[in-house]
Amino acid sequence: MIGVRRFAQWGLWFGGALVLLAAVLIGIDVLMRKFLALSIGGADELAGYSLAIGTTWGLGAALLDRAHIRIDSLYVLFPQKLRLALDFLALMLFTGFFALTLWHGFGVVAQSWTSESRSQSALETPTIIxxxxxxxxxxxxVAVALILLVQALRLGAAGDLNGMARLISTRSxxxxxxxxxxxxxxxxxxxxKN
Structure with a gap:
């Protein structure tokens, strides 16, 4: 799991850097419009791409850190085995949703590739990129989520309920x-040290 965590952390840094760059680009564009009556043109398009790409690359680290938001008002009152069963079911459904999104995403990318689609902006960005x-x-x-599912299943089958809870349950x-x-x-x- 250490390699998976490192990979997910790299994805988080990559996604965060993209979002930060988008914020800087929009800030520069706003200042240019205000003081120079000029525009970068396409800053909003690039920011949209950055947000979408950055989000997907950050999802794995958020999943491993158990940082996704959950409403756990009643959850904390349930016995540990029921909580773990609900956590595992939630992880399966969460992974399934994104696997379905991925499946349809392949179709979208394939269509953009075959039709050589470009954005309808001044940038005319090839949408495949x-x-x-x-x-x-x-x-x-999805790869990180599947590895997490297998690891959780392995811990549950071995009877390590506390280890399984540390892996997939809501942080206490x-x-x-x-x-x-x-x-x-x-x-x-x-x-x-400094």
Missing amino acids: PQFLWLAGLVAF AEEEVEEEIRDLKDRQIREG
């Missing part, structure tokens, strides 16, 4: 506090 990067992010996410308040304390200590150590 952003669609391919978006699809690659979906492939990466205690886990979040421990993580914040660990991050604070790491920051203090880094600042002490």
